[in-house]
Amino acid sequence: MYARRAAQLLQELSSCEEGQLPPYNGDKFDQVIRECEEHSRQFQSLIRDKDIETKNEDHYGSFIHHLSIIRNKRCLMAYMYKRAEVIQSYRWNVGRVLPREIQDKLNFSEQEYFKDYCGVIDSYMKDLDLDLTVDMVPPKDPYIRVRVLSEIGEVSLGDHAVSLTKDSFHFLRRTDAETFISQGLMEEFVE
């Protein structure tokens, strides 16, 4: 009670590394909401039939319950907000498809949020006719040497097809290679 559990939720979130998320703690979240309902019940019983202006013991008691509800709300809002920020960053750092380990950490509405966010970004990029998610770091060279880590197969890049078999080396345009590198299927080959 009195927002201790909500603070634990936030502790869990802040102890994770920057850009990472712990699994969505639905149980604790629901417990905090039940605590708010309890505070609300206590509040109702204290202000029933009372004149709101008189500052007696009931007034201060109900005020404390009111503050607890506001505090719980702030904790839960911050929890959702921080997770939403990290989910947005996944689109830019990881890509359109999330690996299994990350998907397991999100609850259903967060997965929907990710899909909707990708949709918004895609329609914006379509309007601009520009892919904003490549070249996040300004490149020195338009071409890049890559080594293929897992079997991808035949891919057509530009005007010719390339066969991307495992452990093969290629000299590709940076924009083409970036999507594969961010999914972990290729790595940049540095001499």
Next chain:
Amino acid sequence: MPGYYDISDILMEDEAVSVVFHVGANGVGLLDPGTETNSVEKGAKIDLPFWLAHELCRRRAVSITIPSCFGQKMKKDVQADAACVDLGTRYPYFYEFGCKLFPLVGDKSIGPFLRHTFANRYKEMLSKSHTASLNAIPKFVLRLSKEEYQLFEAARSSMVEFKKWRVRDLGLMKTTIVGHKRKTDLH
């Protein structure tokens, strides 16, 4: 000012402070572990989280006692050697907490005390953060408060960037450094 969604501000406000109630409060017996009725008596001394104490103090329902982190013993420790005081484990939100507590409590010495502590610790922290090894976490980092740790990280990452810049590949040929054998004539 920290925002509504700022997680470290929310966690900082969870710190416990000891308060004395000027009024009674019904229906909140859980706050006081020693009470039998479901209420807090006037004059009771209880530990409350700062977010609650702050609001009640503003409405003059309680008064906040200065916590030990700004008390006499702490002041003596800082006088002796500020850099050795362990803020990381005992009071990670030392500075932020002090800044928020200062207007609520009548003690005017907290402000200068915070500044004095920070200034003394800063010198040592600055030199150590620029020379610290990048792989191991030096022991003194565990003694830093959250705010000091952010400064430490900033210094460390700027050193990393500097080192990367120094050895960057300019596409020039690297020369081998030929050592000069100086013949010192001692005779």
